[in-house]
Amino acid sequence: MADELILLGTWISPYSTRVKIALAEKGVDYEFREEDLSNKSPLLLKMSPVHKKIPVLIHNGKPVCESLIIVQYIDEVWNHKSPLLPSDPHYRSHARFWADYIAKDNKMHSAGSQLLFSTGEAQETAKNDLIGYLKVLEGELGDKPYFGGETFGFVDVALIPSYNFFCVCDQFGNFGIMVECPSLVVWAHRCMEKESVSKSLPDQHKAYDFCLELKKKFEAKRSCLVFEEVQQNQIAINGLFKKSDELCNLCGTEAAVITLSNAGNTFAFGNPSVDSVLDRYLSMTSSSSRASASFSSLFRHRVST
Numbered sequence: 001m002a003d004e005l006i007l008l009g010t011w012i013s014p015y016s017t018r019v020k021i022a023l024a025e026k027g028v029d030y031e032f033r034e035e036d037l038s039n040k041s042p043l044l045l046k047m048s049p050v051h052k053k054i055p056v057l058i059h060n061g062k063p064v065c066e067s068l069i070i071v072q073y074i075d076e077v078w079n080h081k082s083p084l085l086p087s088d089p090h091y092r093s094h095a096r097f098w099a100d101y102i103a104k105d106n107k108m109h110s111a112g113s114q115l116l117f118s119t120g121e122a123q124e125t126a127k128n129d130l131i132g133y134l135k136v137l138e139g140e141l142g143d144k145p146y147f148g149g150e151t152f153g154f155v156d157v158a159l160i161p162s163y164n165f166f167c168v169c170d171q172f173g174n175f176g177i178m179v180e181c182p183s184l185v186v187w188a189h190r191c192m193e194k195e196s197v198s199k200s201l202p203d204q205h206k207a208y209d210f211c212l213e214l215k216k217k218f219e220a221k222r223s224c225l226v227f228e229e230v231q232q233n234q235i236a237i238n239g240l241f242k243k244s245d246e247l248c249n250l251c252g253t254e255a256a257v258i259t260l261s262n263a264g265n266t267f268a269f270g271n272p273s274v275d276s277v278l279d280r281y282l283s284m285t286s287s288s289s290r291a292s293a294s295f296s297s298l299f300r301h302r303v304s305t
């Protein structure tokens with residue numbers, strides 16, 4: 001009986017694109033199901049009960065989560081062609097190290113989103129961070145055609161969708177990021193010449209329009225600064241927060257959420273960081289309005305961190 005293979009993802013997600021590229025490299029057919037992340041399907045919630053995130057590859061009813069883990073799974077299951085990871089344990093661990101560098105803490109995507117959605121100092125910091133990360137990768141690439149040497153492999157799969165996203169970000173402000181890393185540009189073109197990559201990447205114009213719409217939304221949000229007491233002991237600034245800093249990273253907007261438990265413990269998250277958001281807010285707020293209960297909580301946060 002033929003394998004049943006379903007990929008839950010979104011067209012714009014660089015993480016989903018990694019999986020699409022790996023499947024295309026192997027020449028495996030699958031069904032792609034576009035998820036609406038604002039209204040996740042029961043199947044996604046069932047198959048990814050921990051993180052509830054895309055992508056998820058469902059192979060004969062069994063889920064595999066996390067894009068780089070999925071790519072490794074694909075490489076192991078469909079090992080008849082186009083190996084993505086080297087067979088030598090040393091080179092394999094080397095490839096895993098660099099894929100982990102790309103994915104770690106979501107730092108590169110956060111910097112890309114910040115570049116797109118923030119302004120001024122935060123945007124400049126994001127630009128410098130991103131250039132720094134890409135230069136490290138440029139150094140690792142050296143004069144090799146691909147990260148693993150002569151053939152397209154695991155690290156290339158990990159990076160090319162993100163690189164494509166950074167190109168879209170770069171178009172918005174003409175930041176010249178790509179000029180800083182000429183070898184990566186050549187590498188990216190080489191990757192994009194592969195059908196497995198070009199057919200899997202989102203359409204550049206559609207991606208640009210999507211980011212433009214998102215940028216407009218967040219600019220509108222940023223202009224209406226709200227400071228409100230949500231509960232007795234929780235403060236939201238900018239009126240825009242979700243349950244994790246994922247949202248802050250995604251939208252690159254300036255938001256801080258601070259929760260003070262009854263025991264006085266502080267939980268805080270924010271973007272660019274809770275404290276710099278607070279500094280900006282405080283500098284814009286008159287001292288007379290600082291006598292509120294919200295401010296006393298805020299200063300408790302300051303004292304306890």
Ligand SMILES: N[C@@H](CCC(=O)N[C@@H](CS)C(=O)NCC(=O)O)C(=O)O
Nearest residue numbers: 013015037053054055066067068246
């Ligand atoms: N580390 C994960 C990241 C996946 C991820 O962040 N997916 C986002 C979409 S691009 C998502 O599903 N977000 C939904 C949510 O956070 O609720 C991977 O590599 O698969």
